[in-house]
Amino acid sequence: MAELVALVRDFVEQEIIPAEPVLQSDGPEARRRLLELRARARESGLWGLGFPESVGGPGLPLADYLLIAEQEGRSEFGPSVLGGETVVDVRMLLAHGGPRLLDAYLQPLVDGELSVSFGMTEPGRPGSQPQAVSTHAAREGDGWSVIGRKWFISNAGFADCTVTMARTESGLSALLIPTSTPGYRKVRSLKVYGRDTGQWEIELDHVHVPGHLLLGREGDGLAVAGERMTLGRTLRSMHWLGAAQRAFDLMCRRLREREVHGGLLSERQLMREHVFLSYSAISAARELTLRAAGVLDRGLDGRVEVAAAKVAASRTASDVAERAVQVFGAEGLSDDQPLSAMARRLRTTRILDGPDEVHITSAAGRLLQTFATATTFDFTRSGTDRDHALEATAP
Ligand SMILES: Cc1cc2nc3c(=O)[nH]c(=O)nc-3n(C[C@H](O)[C@H](O)[C@H](O)COP(=O)(O)OP(=O)(O)OC[C@H]3O[C@@H](n4cnc5c(N)ncnc54)[C@H](O)[C@@H]3O)c2cc1C
Numbered sequence: 001m002a003e004l005v006a007l008v009r010d011f012v013e014q015e016i017i018p019a020e021p022v023l024q025s026d027g028p029e030a031r032r033r034l035l036e037l038r039a040r041a042r043e044s045g046l047w048g049l050g051f052p053e054s055v056g057g058p059g060l061p062l063a064d065y066l067l068i069a070e071q072e073g074r075s076e077f078g079p080s081v082l083g084g085e086t087v088v089d090v091r092m093l094l095a096h097g098g099p100r101l102l103d104a105y106l107q108p109l110v111d112g113e114l115s116v117s118f119g120m121t122e123p124g125r126p127g128s129q130p131q132a133v134s135t136h137a138a139r140e141g142d143g144w145s146v147i148g149r150k151w152f153i154s155n156a157g158f159a160d161c162t163v164t165m166a167r168t169e170s171g172l173s174a175l176l177i178p179t180s181t182p183g184y185r186k187v188r189s190l191k192v193y194g195r196d197t198g199q200w201e202i203e204l205d206h207v208h209v210p211g212h213l214l215l216g217r218e219g220d221g222l223a224v225a226g227e228r229m230t231l232g233r234t235l236r237s238m239h240w241l242g243a244a245q246r247a248f249d250l251m252c253r254r255l256r257e258r259e260v261h262g263g264l265l266s267e268r269q270l271m272r273e274h275v276f277l278s279y280s281a282i283s284a285a286r287e288l289t290l291r292a293a294g295v296l297d298r299g300l301d302g303r304v305e306v307a308a309a310k311v312a313a314s315r316t317a318s319d320v321a322e323r324a325v326q327v328f329g330a331e332g333l334s335d336d337q338p339l340s341a342m343a344r345r346l347r348t349t350r351i352l353d354g355p356d357e358v359h360i361t362s363a364a365g366r367l368l369q370t371f372a373t374a375t376t377f378d379f380t381r382s383g384t385d386r387d388h389a390l391e392a393t394a395p
Pocket residue numbers: 117118119120121125126127128129151152153154192199348351352353354355357358361
């Protein structure tokens with residue numbers, strides 16, 4: 001395992017990080033380079049290390065795969081090049097796709113030839129309340145005609161399909177919509193902090209979706225999305241912590257090189273605080289994320305653990321990148337260093353994947369609920385109260 005982790009780290013450092021300026025341009029050249037790098041990753045046996053055995057992957061437990069994901073995350077493009085982003089789509093299709101859908105889409109996805117975006121959030125609606133989705137799917141033949149608008153859809157610039165949350169007769173449903181379908185339109189790229197970062201607004205104008213492109217059962221959209229997001233959040237938490245570690249390395253190297261007033265920056269107490277607080281935050285968030293993965297690996301309800309991991313990882317990553325920028329001074333704010341792009345991107349993690357506040361509120365509610373039947377919380381165990389009971393009765 002350690003050897004594999006080291007190979008992934010080398011690939012990220014030697015192949016992906018040098019290509020970041022091109023990949024960040026979010027245009028056709030970026031797409032071409034991404035596919036080239038994916039091909040190199042496949043040749044090197046490093047593509048899809050999070051895939052299950054049923055599709056030819058190594059079938060690693062999530063807690064093991066996270067050690068690889070951590071290295072992928074050192075570059076924001078690592079997960080896309082090495083398949084860390086695709087893991088969630090592969091698992092979603094396997095769990096919820098019917099035979100015709102799997103026939104058409106699973107293999108290209110596993111081969112890295114198909115990109116999928118996820119369309120839940122809508123302009124003018126609170127994204128933190130998925131029940132507020134207004135995109136409408138009316139019955140049409142054996143399928144639906146979809147009308148609506150989505151925004152902040154990551155990777156929609158080049159995605160081949162969008163998993164779209166739409167309101168059908170039975171409630172919210174998840175539909176896999178090929179982006180080439182008539183009526184599917186990319187409206188605009190949404191700049192984040194003034195830059196194109198792969199976030200798009202899309203319009204669906206009477207888009208016909210055949211019945212076999214439904215994921216799960218009609219009305220099960222929130223469950224399908226919830227499952228996808230639980231795995232996605234855990235993985236992304238580790239990706240963000242990989243980025244935090246890269247920022248930490250850059251910061252510490254700079255502190256040991258930069259001289260100010262005749263002494264090294266690393267000798268200044270306030271500078272040392274950046275090192276200490278970053279180290280302890282990364283270490284704590286990392287443990288929380290591995291703990292969440294362990295709970296999911298055991299098939300337990302990990303909502304509290306995943307929420308704790310997500311909030312710790314997003315805050316840590318954003319904070320460490322900010323500290324590193326501060327240590328670098330003006331240069332840290334410039335594009336001469338990767339830190340400004342990292343700090344901008346990592347700031348968004350406190351909003352995407354559910355704003356931190358939503359996780360804090362719901363996890364705290366679940367924790368408090370355990371006190372309905374207990375007078376103390378058992379920190380030596382993981383999983384929520386229901387699962388504690390199941391574990392206790394397991395042979
Ligand atoms: C970089 C990026 C990528 C994204 N990618 C995707 C994607 O691929 N697909 C997709 O569908 N969406 C995506 N999103 C959208 C993201 O999921 C939403 O932004 C998020 O769910 C929050 O919704 P909102 O922005 O509408 O904020 P709102 O729901 O309007 O919330 C605004 C703020 O209110 C506060 N708040 C909200 N609820 C609570 C609560 N219960 N308790 C306390 N405070 C609360 C929080 O501070 C929150 O930031 C992305 C967003 C970003 C920034």
